[in-house]
Amino acid sequence: MAYLIALSFNSRALHDAVKLNVATDKMFVFLVVVLTSSILVIVYLILLPMIISTYPPIWVAWHLCYGHWNLVMIVFHYYKATKTAPGYPPTEKNDSPFVSVCKKCIIPKPARTHHCGICNRCILKMDHHCPWLNNCVGHLNHRYFFSFCLSLALGCVYCSISGRYMFLDAYNALEHFKHLDVEKSGVPVTGMGVLIGLLPPGQTNYQTAAPTYTFKEKMIHKSIIYMWVLTSTVSVTLGSLTMWHAILISRGETSIERHTNSKETKRMANRGRIYKNPFNYGKLNNWKIFLGVGKTSHWLTRVLLPSGHTPPGDGLTWDAFPVKKDLIPV
Structure with missing residues (x-):
């Protein structure tokens, strides 16, 4: 009886912790929306009218085209990253191979699958839990997460560089x-x-x-200073994070696998052996698999333009050990 009471208490405590984490993550999502929207308001009400009235037509066209393309990429990939499930292993036994059994979910864990303590479930090819998305980053939404980070970083760099004179x-x-x-x-x-x-x-x-x-002049000046400081700060922080994830993608690793592979490399080195990441297929193939690029036109339709295509594979099985040939059929 005491065991059942303790088990019930622990389950309730875990449930309350999950609810608290979800509420906190929603606050982060709200913060992302508010900060991004505030920059858009400043751009459309202050900067865009100035650009249209003072810049040559060719530069006006450049700012309009690039700015709106960047905005579409940010909004699309953020929405998809937050709303797309990262991918979960089946709760019932099947013929898919697995490497272990999750001690918390009590279900088979395929390769590259890890348990998220915040979501309280196993995630296929889990990279990390992102509070800014209120979602885990896994097999099905990893590309959306990276594309959002890259698009937002580029947008902030664009605002920071083009607005430096206005800030001064x-x-x-x-x-x-x-x-x-x-x-x-x-x-x-x-x-x-x-x-x-x-x-x-x-x-x-x-x-x-x-x-x-006047109050209007004061608010215009402060708004431009606010925009430049915020976008410059995000450019540095998010740009560094994006570069780190790009390095991991080039190596065929997730954030979690980076830690485990580092430990395994040291352990094998102590034995005089070399550890090789079994999911590293070469830099180009790693990017092709991650982006879902199967032919040349996909670099435009799936990378430079918003695309909702799913990643190759089901996230349950993975080809092990490096190969030289392309892994995605044309």
């Missing part, structure tokens, strides 16, 4: 307005041409000091 102008404008009460009328004001005169970045517009500082 906004910062100098705020510093000027702080000392407006002690400045004399007629003193040249530099660096405000982009924000007040709507001139191209880097161009100086000499104007006399304005007698008043």
Whole structure:
């Protein structure tokens, strides 16, 4: 009886912990949506009108095309990464090979499958649990996760580079307005041409000091500073994370396998042997498998454009040991 009571208590505690983790993850998702939306509002209300009215037509077309392509890629891959199940092993016995039995799920675990303590279930080819997605990253949504990270990082780099002059102008404008009460009328004001005169970045517009500082002007300057600081910060942090995952993909590893392979490499080295990752098929083949590229046109239709195709294989069985030939049929 005591054992049953303890088991019931542990199950309830685990259930409550899972609910708490889910609630926390939803807050992270909400934060992603709010921060991304705030940047879009600033771009459409402040930056885009300035670009259309001041830039040459060819540059306007470039910003419109690239910016909206980048936005579509971000939204599509984030939605798919959050809504696509990572892939779960069958709960009933079947003919699929397995390497062990999960001590928590009490079901057979295929190769590359790991148990997620937050989702409280086994995940096929699990990479990690991402609170920003409120979802695990596994076999079926790993590509969506990486494409979202890459698209968002590129978008932040784009905003950071293209908005660097506007950031300096906004910062100098705020510093000027702080000392407006002690400045004399007629003193040249530099660096405000982009924000007040709507001139191209880097161009100086000499104007006399304005007698008043409206709330709208203040919010425009602060919004541009906020956008530049946020996108620059995300560019560094998310860009580093994206590069790390790109290295793992090139090696045919997940984040979890990176740790286990490192330990196995050291263990084999102590015995005078060399460990080889059985799921490393070569850099090019690793990327083809990860992206689902089977022919040349897929680099456009499945990589550069949004695509909902599923990854090759079922996530239950994997070809072991490196091979030189292409693993995806044309």
